[in-house]
Amino acid sequence: MTTEVRVPTLGESVTEATVATWFKKPGDAVAADEMLCELETDKVTVEVPSPAAGTLAEIVAAEGATVGVDALLANITEGAAAPAPAPAAKAEAAPAAAAAKPVDVMVPSLGESVTEATVSTWFKKVGDTVAQDEMLCELETDKVSVEVPSPAAGVLAEIVAGEGTTVDASAKLAVISSGASAAVAAAPAAEAAPAAAPAAGKDVEDAPSAKKAMAEAGIARDAVTGTGKDGRVMKQDVAKAVAAAAAAPAATAPAAPAAMPRGPVSADDAAREERVKMTRLRQTIARRLKDAQNTAAILTTYNEVDMTECMALRKEYKDLFEKKHGVRLGFMSFFTKACCHALKEVPEVNAEIDGTDIVYKNFVHMGIAAGTPQGLVVPVIRDADQMSFAEIEKAIAEKGKRARDGKLSMAEMQGGTFTISNGGVYGSLMSSPILNPPQSGILGMHKIQDRPMVINGEIKIRPMMYLALSYDHRIVDGKGAVTFLVRVKEALEDPRRLLMDL
Template sequence: MADIMTPALGESVTEATVARWTKKAGEAVRKDEILVELETDKVSLEVAAPSDGVLSEILAGEGDTVEPGTVLGKLSEGAAAAPARSEPKAEAPKAEAPKPTEAPKPAPAPAAEARPAAPSAQRVAAENNLDLSKVAGSGKDGRVTKGDALAALEARASAPAAAPAPAAPRELHEREERVRMTRLRQTIARRLKEAQNSAAMLTTFNEVDMSAVMALRSEYKDVFEKRHGVRLGFMSFFVKACIAALKQVPDVNAEIEGQDIIYKNHYDIGVAVGTEKGLVVPVVRDADQLSLAGVEKAIGDLGKKARDGQLALEDLQGGTFTISNGGVYGSLMSTPILNAPQSGILGMHKIQERPMVVKGQVVVRPMMYLALSYDHRVVDGQGAVTFLVKVKEAIEDPQRLLLDL
């Protein structure tokens, strides 16, 4: 017999919730087959079978809170499956033989409210969805006859349509559904509210003409993908533009700890990713040292891990600045909430063609609103506006990124 244990959950994570068992007690399992999924405050974890055998017992049910080292269940190693335990068959009740000193017990009388019906009446009822329990029987001992069933059908057909009944509690219940928040959703809610409560949060806006980046991407996207094995998207340009702006406005790359301001001399950029279970922010490490292709590959790998529920704790920790792209969902403008303890987050939005005045001429340009939410305790208004202007300049003239301007 082997114990199925809760694994180590990572730094600062002390408990998890049992989300789902993939096997039932009595089912055969193979070594390394996933048995149970756990949810922590930050990621989902999968616990695999330590060996071949049968899941003999489940000790922590779905929804239970467990700690590292808690026994989740028992595995009978090397045993064959026991169908009788996983699919219990109902056995016919056995008649108890009377004891020699006792007389046989008489069979219980049928319930008084049960009205016997003739087979022909039962057939009529089955074909016409008729409830015989509401039909008065005229036969012997109250037996419902075929004539009684036919008379009930005739009476039902001639009865006036009943007025619609008021909404029943069952119908009200169908209008609502109460679902317990997942541990990840609870953590998201708590952290977002903590960010609002602790930071002096403010948002400033600007807009950027995407023409240059879109033209550059259109010209080189095929050869870029062929050369690097990854598609050229907009996010890598914004990551590089933000890093250039962070270097000029270091306050946005800082955080408050107690009475100190910690200025970060590295650029670990969090990229918000929406998943079925909620929003997560995996981190692209040392993004300033990566090429555009390197950034795209890192974002692609982290996005896939997020959607597959394979993110590790180290993928989510230590970011210095965050970028959130609501434009993929059609958002035209928003005020993103800080990813504490960071002091800044950039919100990207939908690219929308708008009439713009360029050198005295009205032209149509693909425009995007940018929003920078920042902690006013660290970042002054001038710094926030300067940051957005630097991002705007880099996107509208991508050559500036190559020349480090």
């Protein structure tokens, strides 16, 4: 005998509710009056008891579903032999499901200090057949994009974290129904997954409307005290927290600069505008650059370098260099070598502040700023001071390609001690680069431009480049900064000095 579980009376003027949580899953034995699920309205939370003892045979309305009064929620199979119907209910899928087993798709390692990511794109949908290691979705962190491969061949049975969802480093993204017969079982698995999966490990999941209310109010989960089952946050809890925050003295609010409000926009202009949400990477770039300005005492010193000798040396050896090493000889290796040379003489430019300490680095991990379609990233070439010209060029080429393809790992962008930024590739003649915290120095390169120069009393046309060193004046004095830039200039104008460590 089957008994229907329906939405109870919700109260005067309340016509619908949201299924917040299922405490049972299909196949579970239930006692009469045992709580099966929890409904949430805009006023109260309602627990739904089982109308009879038996087995939960089917969940009709999954978590998150909106249901009306008297809507069917589930079916209970009654009787002493109640546990048996659960397999019977799945009899049609049994031959296929017997060989299939669920495999969780988890968030992969995001790297040091990265605790969360946003699901940006799903390449597959529920019910799709997937091969092992086939890309399922792409996550976006504040530093890199991470593709998530399928851990097994089978069928995508459930997507737990949809596009736009923020997930932590240990979150479950999806469920794969794997096995030889997974494709046959795709339809039953896709239907059962939304009902069955929520019951596992979601006992303290906050109510959907509460999550929405917290997002709209911009209030953190930690600032809300949940009064629902097991500390679950309900919509009314959020309302109380917002009211309490508004009533608190202004002095307790965190000091933060107010965003500049937009000026009035005409209806005609507004219709032609396009509003696009900033990516996590762009938000992080913006925050870190502003933090650098707010924290460090940034000052920039300039000089210019005659590129005649570097250009002549490169022209003479570039074909032989490429033939032997399989990589083109560019100017970045000259600048990297020159900076490593200068950093040994002026170590404070290669240092960082840690509280009241100065940490001097007896190595050079060189950051090479690279522009990508997603924004500026800074891959790091480790121990660049120990590398040859060829090794530096190979590292720059390889990391530059990975940066443009969005394939850089977190480890490849951490630990830099100094940065070089080449705005010259975009035609920049002069700029003032901003520090990459916690580093204390960054060298800005610019375009090479022929200019008239006085050489031994004669005016000659020379290929000149402006150099800019931005530095943290808290630990780098003007003398050290100027000395560093002069040493870089000397090494580039006479590259033989690099060979002789002069």
